[in-house]
Amino acid sequence: MSSQAVKKRDHKSYLQVIMISATFGGLLFGYDTGVINGALPFMSRPDQLNLTPVTEGFVTSSLLFGAAVGAFYGGRLADRFGRRKMILNLALLFFLATLGTAFAPNVPVMVVFRFLLGLAVGGASSMVPAFLAEMAPAEKRGRMVTQNEIMITGGQLLAYVFNAVLGVTLGDIGHVWRYMLILCAIPAVMLFIGMLIVPESPRWLASKGRKEEALKVLKQIRDENRALDEYKEIEEAVKKDEEFKKASIKDFKAPWLRRILLIGIGVAMVNQITGVNSIMYYGTQILQESGFGTQAALIANISNGLISVLSVCFGIWLIGKINRRPMLIAGLSGTSSALLLIAIFSNVLEGTAALPYVVLSLMGLFLIFMQGCIGPVTWLVIAEIFPQRLRGLGSGISVFFLWIVNAIIGFSFPVLLGTIGLSATFFVFVALGIMGIIFVYKCMPETNGKTLEELEEEFRLKYDKSSKVTLIDKVQ
Template sequence: MGFVKDVRATGNGLLVRVSVIAAIGGLLFGYDTGVISGALLYIRDDLHANKFEQQAIVAVLLLGAMVGALVSGYLADRISRKWTKVLSGGIYFFAAIGCALSVNAEMLIGFRFILGLAVGTASFVSPLYISEVSPKRIRGGLTSFNQMAVVTGILAAYIVNYLFKDVTHEWRWMLGLAAIPGAALAVGMLTVPRTPRWLAAAGRHDKAREVLERLRSGDEDADVDAELDEIEEANDAERETSVRTLFGPRLRPVLLIGVTLALAQQLVGVNTVIYYAPTILSDTGLTNSASLAATLLVGVTNVVFTAVAVLLLDRVGRRVLLNTGTAILLVALLVLGAYFSSSTLQDDYGWLALAGLILFIAGFAVGLGPVFWLMISEIFPSGVRSKAMSVTTVCNWGANFLVAQTFLTLSGWITRQGVFFLYAGLAVLALVFFVLRVPETRGKSLEKIQDEVAGGQE
């Protein structure tokens, strides 16, 4: 329980409060990831949506998220991390209500795209904001509040889908309830300060000191002067940095790490589990109702093991959890591939599919799930951090879109087991890269991490 002890040692409730509020952005991401699989069952009949429209209803949010992630780097630098999140929460609230009131598939598709803009923006700015207000010794745990919110949102969506499946206007309730976290994010972010790093970069040095002193109040180990000096040095370097620097020889290896983490997080197939868990389980012979109930176990596992990661990230380090978690999900993918390859296993060991899904999500939740979002907020120099995180987040959403749109098609082409073995092969490549190239960042200042990663790759 080292993380909990360290948080208490800060003696600062403000730090935890602003981190929790900022993490609501992850809840938006998670809820919409989980809710659409159940809602679509009813949207199809109620709005008479054809297959193309059904696919568009799912996929257009991912496209919107890519656009949102692309522009969020500019917005975060221009109007601050705080106001970018206020904006995303407001857009999300508006779009969720619009989705619930849609009268045809075209209207729903339009509002889902707008919803995606907010989701993509929030998914990028949430970990950035938290990392910039957190002291280094608990930065990993606090930043992972965002991933905890993501998986909580997914579980909440599964529960809502199950509870509202027999209610009149069921899908409208499922989608409309998303307005609640949207409003909570917008209103909550009005009560938190801008990050000291953004304030210092904007030339508001006195305000940056004031905010940092509030965030470190009660922490006997805090050295506000030293932390401000590090921020100022980073901002001085930023003024000499252009966007082209991100693609230059010094930072190219750092960008490679960020983009590889972004792609790997999705290409190991996590969203086949999130989007299609009921479909996968129904193929084992379970009824639709039993499949939905079993899917709740996957959601609970996701939350529990993400909580484990939050407690351990600053205790055992990022690399240990990343590599261990990836190895676990690799084993799970092989189990799932073997299960769908063998009629004997399917006849005599039907529980193996659910066990494989649970093992997979457990490995993802302690590794790639939280570590990706944490590390992209740590490894890039402050001068290009927003834009670099924007690039990596766009790659992540692009890979998400690719996986979501190809799983069922690939299952028809190379069989269900072939898809899981394909994901396993990609997991092997990812694991080798992580072992060879991804650095440990635990307990280091953001500025020191960036200097070591970039300088060590020259």
């Protein structure tokens, strides 16, 4: 084997190490958001936290409101201190907050530590995709960034499996939910160890004037010629960014940047109005509502996690084959159709033995479209549409809105389920899904097959013309 081939293999191997290490943040994201699905029925017992539909909503949504704050400030902190350093800090916060939730004696303490855990989840949701996007070569960026989605869904699957195993074997023990929660400490330790051995983003290093370090990192993850070419592109982008002051929300006053920000926010919100997290957080309750017992619902819910992982794997393959925009529209059409069928059959088959199995099957169909199309495209577009100087801030703001919508849904779903019922609740999500399709069709640009620097230049040329009236300006 030639020395050139050996170096190429080494570059690929090191990129794999970087990807696996960073995406433990996604695993933590998935486990912490998925574990509540099975823990809630046990936490709600009178001899435990005695949750009502409202306090159940608070316990669930406290993490999500924390995630909104973590996503917003996490991006800015990553811009200031570096992606790698901040992900290391997140690993420590994951570990400490996990211990806090596992040993919480009452609802207020649980809500506080769930909020702190949310800060880590939100920070990971904005930092990890941005870090991966900056480390990946252009032709592999889609697949590398969406590997994080596999880890997110993998974390949810692990949560569902452990929930089912613990719920069936130790269900008679009142505090079994504590065992479910504390398991998350293990991947937190693995994330910390993994991030100790990976380098900082070369784009961040270049933006801070540490150009020799940036080139050194590029040579570790690219071949010599490509590293030099990519370094020149980064250097040119940094020079353009030096014309501006420190990144702030005021920078988005420029029409082209304002449009990018609104697109990022819109794509993030579309991800949530599908109703995906009503299934990921309350899947066990939905199955109970349709007719399953608690243990049967816990076991059946594993299929949702497995379908999610397999669908994301398919989505990663698919995202390298087709454009982002049609993939997102197809996904939204599929999720809205699945929820419409759940709403219809919940009325038509109410009280029958077939209903729980029909609902379970349609939840699986929903997740195929959600995790196979919508999820990978969402995180990838948010990670790649913003220019280097504003990437942390822009992705942080976008993901902030994602988590705010997530939190609203997380809080309101058990209340809606208890008041208007399963069918009417899903009709609401169908209407929101149709609105999402319209937004993507009219507003979202195509980003496939271009470097981050090429995307920035294209947006500048297309939307930074004073004579051009953009769609956003028309709306205003």
